[in-house]
């Protein structure tokens with residue numbers, strides 16, 4: 001698994017030398033694989049060609065790495081994961097973060113991680129892009145941490161601080177990019193991402209619990225990648241696309257009240273239990289994919305080459 005040299009040698013045989021030193025890594029979330037659609041000189045490498053890579057089995061995720069130049073002008077050399085790995089697919093945490101470590105070995109300094117997420121903060125409208133500034137990871141706190149285990153690379157820190165996880169500079173560049181693109185203010189927000197293992201979506205009570213703990217959005221990915229990227233010394237930017245509401249502003253509706261209103265003939269608004277689906281998540285990705293793409297491309301233009 002940790003034989004990076006086999007992966008790197010394979011990449012050397014498949015990707016032209018001028019694309020093999022990407023500055024920025026990108027991970028495409030559910031339904032967001034179109035992000036690198038307009039890469040120049042793009043070269044696709046399928047995961048099944050790469051030792052150490054597993055397969056993405058989730059609809060809306062492809063299984064390829066894309067190398068190329070992104071953005072206007074000459075473009076910035078990037079490597080993008082068109083499809084990520086989640087622990088709920090049965091992948092080990094070490095497999096989930098393997099591509100991030102490969103990116104580090106290729107020289108990636110800045111990583112832009114995107115995802116689809118449910119809104120816990122009732123003020124977040126579906127379609128909003130949340131610039132993540134913090135996270136809550138119950139799996140990490142309870143023993144499912146991708147950095148657990150013997151230290152195989154002594155050049156990496158044993159005890160990684162997480163108080164400065166999400167690069168202040170990169171976060172600010174998103175707002176600069178949005179300003180430049182005249183994207184309306186409400187299209188973006190800042191917030192805290194809660195990582196859950198999935199594959200079940202949250203119950204309403206779990207949603208309220210995570211909200212009470214201080215999270216704004218929830219998803220089943222990203223945090224393992226963030227931890228590996230930070231351990232490898234990368235600057236991290238996370239953008240979450242809100243695809244559905246988890247905590248419904250109107251809150252819980254009592255069926256006893258409803259029943260009593262019904263027999264009293266005063267029932268006007270019967271409660272309905274909202275149900276989220278992955279199709280809904282993907283359709284939001286299709287709807288907002290272009291916005292995410294232009295934002296990421298603009299951010300790339302602004303990232304200093306020595307950041």
Ligand SMILES: O=P(O)(O)O[C@H]1O[C@H](CO)[C@@H](O)[C@H]1O
Nearest residue numbers: 029030115116219220221281
């Ligand atoms: O986080 P990404 O991969 O964007 O996908 C999100 O969407 C899927 C659920 O619909 C889960 O995998 C969740 O994590």
